[in-house]
Amino acid sequence: MENCLQMEVAKVSMLNDLNIFSNNYSIRVKIVSMSRKMMNQNKNETYRLDMIFMDEMGTTIQASCLHKVLERFKDFLQLDQCLLITKPSLAANKSSAKYTNRNDKISLYFYTYVEKCLDWSGPKYRFNFVNLKDVVQNKIEVNTVIDWIGYVEVCFNLEDTTKKDGSKGKILNLRVEDLEGQKCLVTLWDAFAIDMFAYMNDKKREKHVVILCHFGMVNLYKGKRGVANGFEFSRFFIDTDIEEISSFRKRYKKISVSSSSNEHVGSYVISSIEDEFLNNPDFMLIGFLGTILTTKKVLVLGTITAICTDKLWYYNGCNHCKSSVEERFVTKENVDGSFDVDHTKALVINSGEIPNPYPEIFDTLIGKKYAFIINVKDYNIEQQVENYGIVMATNDDEILATLYAKFNLNQHEQSESLDVPDSCSLSTLVDLMKAEMSCNGDNVTPASKALVGNKNPSSDETKRNIREVCDVDEALGCSSTKRRMSDELYQDEDAGVSKLLIPKIEK
Secondary structure, eight states, X not given: OHHHHHHHTOOEEOGGGOOTTOOOSEEEEEEEEEEEEEOSSOTTSEEEEEEEEEETTSOEEXXXXXXXXXXXXXXXXXXXXXXXXXXXXXXXXXXXXXXXXXXXXXXXXXXXXXXXXXXXXXXXXXXXXXXXXXXXXXXXXXXXXXXXXXXXXXXXXXXXXXXXXXXXXXXXEEEEEOTTOOEEXXXXXXXXXXXXXXXXXXXXXXXXXXXXXXXXXXXEETTEEEEEEOSSSOEEEESOSSHHHHHHHHHHXXXXXXXXXXXXXXXXXXXXXXXXXXXXXXXOOGGGGGGOOSOEEEEEEEEOOOOOOSSOSEEOBOXXXXXXXXXXXXXXXXXXXXXXXXXXXXXXXXXXXXXXXXXXXXXXXXXXXXXXEEEEOHHHHHHTOOOOEEEEEEOOHHHHHHHHHHTTOOOOOOOOOOSOOTTOOHHHHHHHHHTTOEEOOOOOOOOOGGGTTOSSOOTTTTOOOHHXXXXXXXXXXXXXXXXXXXXXXXXXXXXXXEEOOEEOOOO
């Protein structure tokens, strides 16, 4: 009799074929996500196990198993396990959060039979990635369940937070970028935040970090739209060896290499401003930047002596290729003979254009001492171009004093303060003016004091020959036409020892 019953229900149905009025069927599914609800009085005991099932067609449905029957199925109900489930119960899904497109869910109860499935032919995962641009531009509602993927551009500090229910937790903010160049804020909570921060600080991690969130959320954090993990069913993949992440990384690197302006040294962590500067071991004197032979972020200290105004200080850039975009008005003739003016955008080369006027607020930077973290990229090394992008800048007095002491630098040459608040950083001033425009950062080598106060020198006037910066004998044969200084040591024939070039102290 029992065998006859099993034969009667042996037909395997897909999730789309389920009927609320009958359970006389079997389904072949894979558990793609799990979440445990714990007892209120005893947190070590599971009250209910919630799951998301996926069939071999990639269709998903929420499912649950109460603690009363959980003991019967606990050996089968494991993440990524494929199962053949006979006589499941189908009921309305009354959960506040819908993680699938269905309004019903499956329940495992006393008459349900479960066994492991050995002939699974469905997908391993089924992701439906959203366009991050749609998230940022408010085309997807907040709290919508989504899948998202991106390259981690920067990871900020892990912080303590108080949740809406009053409980304490952890929060981590990141900024990711997709294949279209769209940047988006990411907010991770609790275990997701802790695991991500630990990975980012692991010296053995991937240089370019790619993350993927299955069953994530559209998030609104401090007024900014972005993405986040959900608290129940989210699955988080960090540089996991799956096809979606491997494919994304290959395509992202290909796009980055094709555009020198879009090159990335790699994903980086900013624990805090103090940590970023005080724990950076790659200090370099400005005169020796040209000796760097590998891509890296380096720390430099200096005084802003002039602003070069013969270069564009910003341009409207394409989010994909980073090329300059010029706005034009085009006259079009209509069928009736009238004319309309059409406002269009076209990709153009930047060279030869008249620089846009610099905002007067930039003048307040002249004479201020700053610590900079700058990017030395392949382009700088291969093309011997000493024009570097600024990653971070600070004029905090305590940080500067610590850095000068740490690297044993002479601080007797202090420029007079120009009434710029100590808390005001270079990046803050630029951000105030450029809003969301792309910014070309020019690194300026030390200039003579005669240039201080000259608000509009050319870039050539602010360049100095290496002979003026270093005590170099004529015997060294340094040429003023060299674009980059060699990092070779020279041999003192009399003493028979190697010497380094020693920077002069400005007087």
